[in-house]
Amino acid sequence: MQDNGYLDLFFAEANEYIEVLNNGILTLENQPDDEDAIAAVFRAAHSLKGMAAAMGFANLTELTHQMENKLEELRAGKLVVTTELIDLLFAALDNVQLLVKQIKENEGEEPAEFNFGDLIVKLSAYSENHEKEGSSQKQDSSTEKSLTLSSEEEKELAVEKKAKEKIYQLGVSIAEADFANVRAFMVFKKLEELGRVFKSNIAKAEVEDYEEDIDELEFYFLSWLEKAEFEAELEALSNASLNYLQEVKLQDFQSSSERESGELKKTNALNSFQSNSTVRIDIAKLDKLINMVGELLINKTRLQSLNIGKSKFNEIIPQLDRLTMELHHIVMQIRMVPVGVMFSRFPRMLRDLSNDMGKDIDFIMSGQETELDRSIIDELADPLTHLLRNAVDHGIEAAEIRKEKGKTEQGKIELKAYQKGSEIIIEVVDDGAGIDADNIAAKAVEKGIISQEEVEQLDKREILDFVFHPGLSTASKVTNVSGRGVGMDIVRNTVKKLDGQISIESELGKGSRFTISLPLTLAITQALMIKIAGDVFAIPINAVSETLTMETKNIKQLRGKDCIVLREQTIPLVSAAEIFAEEDFEAPKEETDKLSVVIIKNADRQIGLIVDQLLNQQEIVIKSLGNYLQDIDCISGATIIGDGDVALILDVRDIIA
Incomplete structure (x- = not known):
């Protein structure tokens, strides 16, 4: 069995890479030439393969390796995006997800046998008959280029480049014949007549004694010549042919560097792995922290209700209030996740x-x-x-x-x-x-x-x-x-x-x-505190339109039911005490000419809820009622108030329904 810490990290990162692959392949289906998408899915497949190999998951390693191969060929310009390729990549990704799921269910053990069907064979065979048209032609800019510059070399090149010089990247094929070293040397000599060699895959000093066959020379080159003129000069080479020629802009190095490091500027689903100062937190630990902040808020409210009098204590309470609110805000932000x-x-x-x-x-x-x-x-x-x-x-x-x-x-x-x-x-x-x-x-x-x-x-x-x-x-x-x-x-x-x-x-x-x-959140919210038949209740503030005190003579009748007219809108009236009558609540016996009413809303419907007393607005910590009490009509939860008593939270949807 694998170490649980490593397994948790593997599953978390594997799911992120799977998401990048899923989004990236979808992007390629609609935008086949999106180089950023190609680079992102290749990196994700490569990283997932590396993780699988490190964990010893052979089947997962083999499958992601085949995906990586096809994506590398796509990145090198050897393949073109087709419906068949997209379907193959999605089929492979589905199997990757299934494998990861089975490994998790088996507590870190990969299934001894996993039936890929003919998927591996199809992936492996998908190459020769789907080469990108013109990919083998010498002038195609999609020809694979192995020569790259480090970030330090890019900076050096930027310094060396003179005002009107152009930067070219080119590859020259050396014909198969005797004295290939001599022919390679002549290529260097020709280039030096046309400009300056900045970097090559084989140094000029090494050409003469180079022991392996020289098939191709690659260069980063500085010249004042225009591309067409430069190309014409190179075409005149004997026993060597121009494989590719591409002008490079200085800004291309920056974007290239960013692509290689995974720091793409575009903000979308493909860029989930940008380097940032984040850490992974177990959701259970985060929930525990939320509960602790909730308890802190409850105790702060209880302290405020003590009303000790003038003392140092009363000076500290506002500071405690401010710090508690800041802590609450930060913790709630931690819980927030982009949809x-x-x-x-x-x-x-x-x-x-x-x-x-x-x-x-x-x-x-x-x-x-x-x-x-x-x-x-x-x-x-x-x-x-x-x-x-x-x-x-x-x-x-x-x-x-x-x-x-x-x-x-x-x-x-x-x-x-x-x-x-x-x-x-x-x-x-x-x-x-x-x-x-x-x-x-x-x-x-x-x-x-x-x-x-x-x-x-x-x-x-x-x-x-x-x-x-x-x-x-x-x-x-x-x-x-x-x-x-x-x-x-x-x-x-x-x-x-x-x-x-x-x-x-x-x-x-x-x-x-x-x-x-x-x-926005389920844990902590603002609420209007009210009294019904002597008990304190809470109404989430986002369900409250307004509160008012009205005279009983303003109550109207519509189809035999009480209502009021507020700003030319007819609003039904409901007595909160009557709603909970069957729950042993008693309506106040004394007659009164004035009523306290809370206008509550749900979607485009609202009613006036008659209560005994309007208390205050405060922040409450929402607590579940548990399995045995969760289905009580018109009650959605509970909270602890300043005196330590429990106040039930009204379910506005049930009341209005």
């Missing part, structure tokens, strides 16, 4: 799905830099996967149907993320068939979810919400992708568990938009 970490898995999935279903889809992602709590990101991947699969399967029509409808044959799916106030919004948008609200209503009535009379009272948004009901599917046929009526209820339940909400907008024939709203 791009999660988004990066989806382009490959969309590519494979669209290919399998014969659909042409343009998949666009935006807002990958938006940050979200790590615990939320881990839970959100499956719901987004389901929404995207549905968009491909049910949303985007076949090309011929889109053409008949006057749409472009290529469909479009967008995945967006952005911050709005204290929430993160994630949207899945497609320009497909849309959702038929009438069909949804009919299915709901058919399954006995609602009566025909009741459904006629609902608006379109309320009808579309039935999509999230278990077992309700409007798909005309079941596929291996979706259509069984399972999954959408799980999507909603998962989002709800994350203290978020999901809504649908859809227009038949034009497309759909699924919008997920999530809190």
Whole structure:
């Protein structure tokens, strides 16, 4: 069994390299000549192979070695990107992922036998019949060049270059014949007539006594001649031929150096391995730190509530408050992760799905830099996967149907993320068939979810919400992708568990938009403290629109229910004490002319919650209720307040629903 510390590091880095390979191969499929992408995937395959070899994983080493070989040939300009090559590389990558998964499941032991099928043979054989057109021609700039400059040599060349001189990189082939050393010497002599040799793969002083065959000479060369003139002079060489000639700019050395060191300037998914001052932290340790900061906040609140009086103690409290807030802010930032970490898995999935279903889809992602709590990101991947699969399967029509409808044959799916106030919004948008609200209503009535009379009272948004009901599917046929009526209820339940909400907008024939709203973090938040029947409760501040004190005479009746009119908007009124009546709460017995009301919101709906008393706003640490209490209606968690008592946190979604 391998050392656990090394294994953890291997799995963490292997998954990062796999992600770079996945993103890079996708980039190459769409941009075959992207040199940065080629360099990135080659480095990732090379590094993954090296790690696998160091850990003694023979099968993984062999597979990544074959990938590296093909990518090296691609980098050298010997191969051209084709659909076949992309499919082979993806097939190899899938096997790499499977191997890494099996090694992890086997606690660091690689399976003794792993069936690659004919994948290794196909990878190995993919060369001769797929050479890049013209790659063997002498003037092709893609000819492999082995001569390179160190960073120090690049600096030296920059100093030596005179104002009007040009820098050339060239290769000259020496004909197979006797006295090859002499012919090589004549090449040097000719070049010295045309300019200055800065560096060569074989030094001039070594040519005469060079014992091996000299097939090719490579140079970095300085000359005042224009490229065409220089090329004409070299063509006149006898028993030697120009293999390649390329003018090099000084700025090319900088970008080349950056590519070799993995420090590309472009910021995208391919550049995950830029050198930076980061360390890996076990998520369990980070969670423990979060809990400790939470306990510190609780104890700070308790200290503030002691009200000892004027003393040195009261001078220290503001300092403690400031330091605690700073520590809280830093720790919460540590938990934040760009959603791009999660988004990066989806382009490959969309590519494979669209290919399998014969659909042409343009998949666009935006807002990958938006940050979200790590615990939320881990839970959100499956719901987004389901929404995207549905968009491909049910949303985007076949090309011929889109053409008949006057749409472009290529469909479009967008995945967006952005911050709005204290929430993160994630949207899945497609320009497909849309959702038929009438069909949804009919299915709901058919399954006995609602009566025909009741459904006629609902608006379109309320009808579309039935999509999230278990077992309700409007798909005309079941596929291996979706259509069984399972999954959408799980999507909603998962989002709800994350203290978020999901809504649908859809227009038949034009497309759909699924919008997920999530809190920035789940651990610590600002809350409005209130009293209901003598007990203290907390309402997350992002669910509060406003608070007000009103006279009972301003209460109106609408369809037999209490409501108020606020800025020309009718808002239903609900008594908090009545909501919890069955939980042994008692409404206050005394009559009063004034009521304390909290206007709470969820999506585009809001109600007025009547409470006994409005207390204050404070930062709370959200605690889980545990497995036995987690399903209590209208309660989402608990927190410890200043006097050491427990205050329950209201679940606004349940109250408004």
